[in-house]
Amino acid sequence: MRVIRSASVLLVILLAGCADEAPKPRAPIPSAPPAVFSGSTARVAVAPVTLALEPRRSIGTIYRNVDCWVRVRSILPEDLPDAVTIKNEIGQALKQANLTVSGADSDDLARAGAVDYLLVPSIPSAHVDFCVNSFFNDGPADIDAQVAISWQLWSVKDRRLAYETTSTGTARVSDPQQRIAAGFLASVDDGTRQLLETTAAQQYLTFGHVLAPPSAGAGPVPTGGSAPIPQPVSGAPMQRVELPPILVPVKAAYPAGTPIDRAASRTATLSLGSGAGLILGNGYALTASVLAETGAALTVTLPDGRAVGAHAVRSDATVGVSLLQLDSPLTAVLPLQPRRNAVGDKIYGVSDGKLIAGRFTSVRGAGGHDVVTLDGALVGGPVLDPTGTVIGILLPNGGFASVGTIFRALSLGAELGDE
Secondary structure (H helix, E strand, C coil): CHHHHHHHHHHHHHHHHCCCCCCCCCCCCCCCCCCCCCCCCCCEEECCCEECCCCCCCCEEEEECCCCCEEEEEECHHHCCCHHHHHHHHHHHHHHCCCCECCCCHHHHHHHCCCCEEEEEEEEEEEEEEEECCCCCCCCEEEEEEEEEEEEEEECCCCEEEEEEEEEEEEEEEECCCCCHHHHHHHHHHHHHHHHHCHHHHHHHHHCCCEECCCCCCCCCCCCCCCCCCCCCCCCCCCCCCCCCEEEEECCCCCCCCCCCHHHHHHCEEEECCEEEEEEECCEEEEECCCCCCCCEEEEECCCCCEEEEEEEEEECCCCEEEEEECCCCCCCCCECCCCCCCCCEEEEEECCEEEEEEEEECCCHHHCEEEECCCCCCCCEEECCCCCEEEEECHHHEEEEHHHHHHHHCEEEEECCC
16 A cells, blocks of 8 residues: 555656646647638528537547646536527628628528528537646646538528538637637637638529539539428518529639730620620520520620520529520630629720720619619620629619629529639
């Protein structure tokens, strides 16, 4: 017994002597780069977070002492931040990315149709290591957190699951209060940013519809689904949109400061009667619906002077745009970019092979359309920003239909190119 007692005393002395030593260096945990949406996005509400952690099982381990040798107890779900705090952290990360996040009462907003999407997060697994670098349990705690977040993006308009994925956030923080909440929330923030960094998520939240990668394995593929969003508590149910998505090529927007490519803007524009249209690629083009009603047989003139047949496959009278299918498999020329526009922003239209300079005149003018001044530009043709990226289509009387609005109205999907 004396030997055991002496050994115990010696162990305590040795461990106490380690209290002032520096902890062993650990490799840094990389964070996802910040995601920033430069253009307008769909309206998204964030649903309450579901903590789907298995009951009666630890999600990590609290360790203490310089090298975290001494196990104290497991971390339990009650050690975590509450679901409201986690939801607020997710909402803050989304807003910092300039995403259009609407209100706190997400279920009511979705039922009322006041948003385009309902983002439903849940946390199925988490692991947190907790280490106090002192044998006497004083000083700040080092917290290593890893949290998986499962995401479901529900289309309120279509009442179906539009996108589903999982991201994993990691974080390392030092907390003077020796609590794991800070590390857990930091990893949730990181996992949210990882979601926004995926091309698929960005395309869904900007264009509002299906994205398909150019080839298998080239990116995340939406799974789709058919489970309904809860019916409204009162009032008429939302109408379901039956149109299947049509995929069209989408190139990444030109970086800010890129000089406008006048030749490319002409190559992307076709002639249609007294107006014009924007060549999307894959044999599709966009134009104003006053020039092409659904089902109408048309003849369009391509930039190289060839006349080819076309017919309008979809139209939306409210937005004022139509989708044409051409008898020629043309390729996409210009990138597309949904974006917010302000009064006075400089823009360009196309007419007879020339660029017409103009500006935004008003936002949400007559008929609910944004209004632009592009004197001489052809109706149905592209509206471009100063880099030459297409931001919309010119409508009669100076109306403007943005890319994001067009994609949602015509149920178009983004098919990413290699550029």
